[in-house]
Amino acid sequence: MASEQLSREEFDLLAKLLGVDGEPAYLDELYSQVRGVYISAKNIREIDVSGAEPDMAFIPPTD
Amino acid sequence: MDTLEICYMSAGDLSKLVKNKEVSPVEIIDAHLTRIEATEPVLNSFITLLAEESRTAARQAEKDIQAGRYKGPLHGIPVGLKDLYNTGGVRTTSGSKIFDTFIPEEDCTVAAKFQQAGAILLGKLNMHQFAYGPTGENPDYGHMHNPWNPEMVTGGSSGGSGSAAAAGQCTITTGSDTGGSIRIPAALCGIVGLKPTYGLVSRWGLTALSWSLDHPGPMVRTVEDAAITMNIIAGYDPKDVASAKVDIPDYTTALTGDVRGLRIGMPKEYFEAPLDPQVRKAVLDAVSMLESMGAEVKEVSFPMFNQSQAISSTVLMAEATAYHRDLLEKDGYQLYEPVRQRLEAGLFISAADYLRAQQARALLDQEGRRLLDDVDLLAGPTEPVTAPKLLAPRVLAGEQEIGVVGALTQYTRPYNINGFPAISVPCGFSDTGLPIGLQLAGKPFDELTVLRAAHAYEQATDWHTRRPPL
Numbered sequence: 001m002a003s004e005q006l007s008r009e010e011f012d013l014l015a016k017l018l019g020v021d022g023e024p025a026y027l028d029e030l031y032s033q034v035r036g037v038y039i040s041a042k043n044i045r046e047i048d049v050s051g052a053e054p055d056m057a058f059i060p061p062t063d
Numbered sequence: 064m065d066t067l068e069i070c071y072m073s074a075g076d077l078s079k080l081v082k083n084k085e086v087s088p089v090e091i092i093d094a095h096l097t098r099i100e101a102t103e104p105v106l107n108s109f110i111t112l113l114a115e116e117s118r119t120a121a122r123q124a125e126k127d128i129q130a131g132r133y134k135g136p137l138h139g140i141p142v143g144l145k146d147l148y149n150t151g152g153v154r155t156t157s158g159s160k161i162f163d164t165f166i167p168e169e170d171c172t173v174a175a176k177f178q179q180a181g182a183i184l185l186g187k188l189n190m191h192q193f194a195y196g197p198t199g200e201n202p203d204y205g206h207m208h209n210p211w212n213p214e215m216v217t218g219g220s221s222g223g224s225g226s227a228a229a230a231g232q233c234t235i236t237t238g239s240d241t242g243g244s245i246r247i248p249a250a251l252c253g254i255v256g257l258k259p260t261y262g263l264v265s266r267w268g269l270t271a272l273s274w275s276l277d278h279p280g281p282m283v284r285t286v287e288d289a290a291i292t293m294n295i296i297a298g299y300d301p302k303d304v305a306s307a308k309v310d311i312p313d314y315t316t317a318l319t320g321d322v323r324g325l326r327i328g329m330p331k332e333y334f335e336a337p338l339d340p341q342v343r344k345a346v347l348d349a350v351s352m353l354e355s356m357g358a359e360v361k362e363v364s365f366p367m368f369n370q371s372q373a374i375s376s377t378v379l380m381a382e383a384t385a386y387h388r389d390l391l392e393k394d395g396y397q398l399y400e401p402v403r404q405r406l407e408a409g410l411f412i413s414a415a416d417y418l419r420a421q422q423a424r425a426l427l428d429q430e431g432r433r434l435l436d437d438v439d440l441l442a443g444p445t446e447p448v449t450a451p452k453l454l455a456p457r458v459l460a461g462e463q464e465i466g467v468v469g470a471l472t473q474y475t476r477p478y479n480i481n482g483f484p485a486i487s488v489p490c491g492f493s494d495t496g497l498p499i500g501l502q503l504a505g506k507p508f509d510e511l512t513v514l515r516a517a518h519a520y521e522q523a524t525d526w527h528t529r530r531p532p533l
Contacts, residue, residue: 018407018410026400026404029400029404030407033404034411036408037376037380037412038411040372041377041413041416044370044373044374044416044419044420045416045419047370047423047426049423049425049426052425052426053422053425054425055421055422055424055425055428
């Protein structure tokens with residue numbers, strides 16, 4: 001699970017582990033995007049999902 | 064008949080003339096090719112134009128009709144497909160030069176259905192690269208331009224479909240909608256876009272963006288044409304694992320013009336979000352008109368709306384990255400940088416967070432179903448703003464300046480998450496002449512009610528009769 005905040009150092013380490021590379025300007029922009037990902041994850045963790053099974057997709061009738 | 068009139072006729076009207084042999088498919092195709100020649104340098108709607116192929120098909124359609132082999136309301140009608148619909152023998156790029164020479168061996172299910180119905184494929188339409196963006200940017204094949212003001216975006220990802228239908232380049236176009244990619248360009252280009260219920264239209268043969276959020280559907284100039292198109296493309300497809308086995312009605316039976324007794328809910332959260340005042344007024348006026356026509360309107364609450372961006376982006380980014388991971392590793396350097404960034408950002412989503420988003424998705428689905436126990440439709444804006452400037456990173460929505468991607472998907476994403484049918488229908492123009500869309504969403508597989516209300520509103524107004532200044 002993602003921590004609530006992602007420092008630039010943590011991002012650089014994760015990026016390296018994930019094989020993500022690029023020019024400094026590209027990585028700056030990607031860091032900004034990934035911080036957005038972490039904010040979304042934090043928002044979702046604040047929702048009480050107890051009792052809810054993952055809805056992998058809206059399941060249409062098949063018979 | 065004036066060629067421009069042919070280009071702006073609906074499929075419903077055009078098909079009557081074709082059936083009565085008052086207009087030939089050859090005239091129709093020639094008129095559209097002339098229109099495309101005149102407008103394409105401004106709009107850039109097409110990636111592949113099939114001029115000779117469509118003329119040949121039109122001559123065959125003309126012969127068939129003359130010989131009494133009329134196939135139905137799409138026989139001889141020009142269709143454009145978003146360039147992620149596989150077409151046998153015709154290149155399908157998904158909006159990327161990486162697939163510039165990819166020629167599928169067979170049609171996707173939707174393309175095959177159009178072919179069987181006698182429709183004529185005019186070309187493959189421009190799109191945001193791999194459908195991963197809501198604006199209609201494409202450095203590989205050129206950005207798409209809004210027919211109402213070419214300095215503005217078409218919306219995306221099905222931007223070429225939006226501009227082609229709005230500018231009279233095609234009678235019927237198709238899009239695919241993962242976070243709003245049918246309804247966004249429909250609203251910003253001033254046309255009708257229907258995202259059907261998940262599983263109603265086959266995804267087989269379309270390049271995926273996010274398996275559980277992708278919905279193919281029609282983008283046209285009238286609600287009647289959306290119904291006619293749904294009659295052709297909806298239905299069970301064993302090739303698509305998510306395809307629904309449901310009875311397919313005649314969608315044109317919804318077009319009664321009568322909304323008496325229809326219950327419409329207005330989620331209050333829609334009007335607490337950042338929203339341009341002109342859009343707010345146009346949407347409220349549209350709902351008032353439906354009320355004056357006999358619908359019952361009431362305010363409802365949809366609290367999970369405020370979590371829909373977070374849920375949708377987490378699911379979408381994780382699934383898109385999973386789908387495109389090999390491409391990212393092999394050809395990532397060839398991707399449009401913002402698309403590559405979105406795909407790489409998806410690598411940072413943990414499995415636990417993806418599943419948590421799917422749990423939250425179940426809650427949003429339940430909340431939407433509860434709301435639709437009380438009302439037949441949910442109404443609101445399709446977009447909080449009119450078309451932003453091309454390549455602008457931010458846009459003013461009311462008093463707040465917000466990111467363009469978040470703004471354009473603000474109202475559309477909830478119905479990708481729960482799979483409910485949702486339509487965008489034109490409901491006005493800003494004082495700068497840009498279109499505004501009304502979004503109506505209904506119960507799963509109740510496209511009839513969605514189409515009924517959209518059609519009644521459309522027929523009571525003249526927004527759909529206006530033409531862009533091209």
